[in-house]
Amino acid sequence: MNHRAIKAIYLFEMARTWRTLMQSIVSPVLSTSLYFIVFGAAIGSRIDQIEGVSYGSFIVPGLIMLSVLTQSVANASFGIYFPKFTGTIYEILSAPVSFLEIALGYVGAAATKSIILGLIILATAWLFVPLKIAHPLWMLSFLVLTSVAFSLLGFIIGIWADGFEKLQIVPLLIITPLTFLGGSFYSISMLPPIWQTIALFNPVVYLVSGFRWSFYEISDVDIGISVAATCGFLLAGMAVVWWIFKTGYRLKA
Template sequence: MNWHAIRAIYRFEMARTFRTITQSIASPVLSTSLYFVVFGAAIGSRMGDVDGVSYGAFIIPGLIMLALLNESISNASFGIYMPKWAGTIFELLSAPVSYVEIVIGYVGAAATKSVMLGVLILITARVFVPYEIAHPFWMLCFLLLTAVTFSLFGFIIGLWADDFQKLQVIPLMIVTPLTFLGGAFYSVNMLPPFWQKLTLFNPVVYLISAFRWSFYGLADVNVVVSVTAILGFLALCLSAVWWIFRTGWKLKQ
């Protein structure tokens, strides 16, 4: 394993984040804070509890997951797309660096940024809403697992995209709507039976359900099923990355 190469890619990506800290960190935290102000303080104070948890506290896992998914995808996709766009990716591919080391460097940096953002949002939420974390260890595990999985997904999007517009298509048109419809602001059990069953086809439901369980011990879906779904998507992303580097799809054009 070429740890020097991994460290070089990782440090380069992290340095880019700190050069654009307003866009990379401050902007998502501020946007999420507005959700806490509007839904947590203003609207939440006029709503009852959800399964014994105040509404303001109930939406915290969903809001963190919303920011985590978007930032994981955006960081990883932009990180690998820029070398493609600038043409410097051929230098990377011709260097004595395996695709495993490339993926670890880029995905590791993107996941680190996302985890940092998730922790900052969690700290910021304390300013607006009181909450407790019932299973802090599992909360961190789900945070890391989700960040790594969707950073891999973003890495694939960055390889697939031919222009800057395509980088935003999947996060804006698919991931964000699925997150809003995946129980970020409500419990799936509040829906009519038909819509409860239909919602289970939304993969984001399993992410939010498992993450909310780590906070309050509440889950719309069995935690084991949620973890299995997350690991299944991770395996799918790993298989896709392996196939891309094996065939050179979108890399050798």
């Protein structure tokens, strides 16, 4: 394992975060704060409780997941796409660095950014609503697994994209709608039976449900299923990345 190569890629990507602090950290935190104000105060005042938890507190895990998912994909996709765009990706591919080391550097940096963002949003939430975390270790585990899994997805999107426009297609048209429909702002038990069944085909439901369970011990699906779904998504992403580097898909002329 070439630890020096992993460290070089990782530190380079992390340095880009500090250069674009407003876009990488401040902007998502401000956007999430607006969600707290609109949903927590305006709408939350009209909803008493959901399964014994105040509405403002109930949506905190969903809001964190919303930011983590979108930022993981955005950071990882741009991180690998830009070297493709400038042509420096060929220097990396020709270096004595394996696909695993390249993926660890880019995906690790994107996941780290998302984890930091998620923890900042969690700290910000305490300013708006009362919170309790019943299972801190499970909370951190879900946060890390989700960040890595969706950073892998972003890494795949960055390799697949052949233009800056395509970098936005999947996050805007697929991931964001799935997150909003995945129980971020409500429990799927509030839906009609037919829509509850349809919602179970949304993978984000399992991520949000498991993450919310770590806070309040309430969930829409069994915690074991949530863990299995999250790990399955992570393994699927790793398999696709391995295939991309094995075949040279969108990397080699």
